[in-house]
Amino acid sequence: MSWGVVYISIGNSDDKLTQFQWAAYFSDVALAVQEAAKAPGGAVHGQWASEPASAWQNACWALQLPVDVGPIARLEERLAELAGMYRQDSIAWAVAPDTEFIRPAAPIEGAERG
Numbered sequence: 001m002s003w004g005v006v007y008i009s010i011g012n013s014d015d016k017l018t019q020f021q022w023a024a025y026f027s028d029v030a031l032a033v034q035e036a037a038k039a040p041g042g043a044v045h046g047q048w049a050s051e052p053a054s055a056w057q058n059a060c061w062a063l064q065l066p067v068d069v070g071p072i073a074r075l076e077e078r079l080a081e082l083a084g085m086y087r088q089d090s091i092a093w094a095v096a097p098d099t100e101f102i103r104p105a106a107p108i109e110g111a112e113r114g
Contacts, residue, residue: 004097006065008033011058016087025086026059036075039066
């Protein structure tokens with residue numbers, strides 16, 4: 001059984017954290033996500049961060065949730081600890097249990113590339 005994918009997002013757009021603290025926070029969350037992904041059925045599908053020169057600092061991970069609920073609960077607990085440790089109001093946890101595929105429109109003749 002698969003629990004779906006969760007998107008975990010953090011940010012520092014309010015500048016509570018110095019650059020050094022933001023880097024540590026990012027690394028700690030990344031490590032927690034990677035640990036959860038090691039459990040059977042888990043996998044990191046992607047990791048994104050804001051542009052280096054952006055006025056907004058944020059990051060997001062897409063995690064295929066493990067089959068066992070134990071690693072999921074431990075990840076949620078660890079994220080709550082990290083939010084407190086880094087003085088954050090929250091960490092976003094958006095579950096996407098279902099995926100919808102958008103099919104291509106009928107190809108336009110002569111529009112092929114390559």
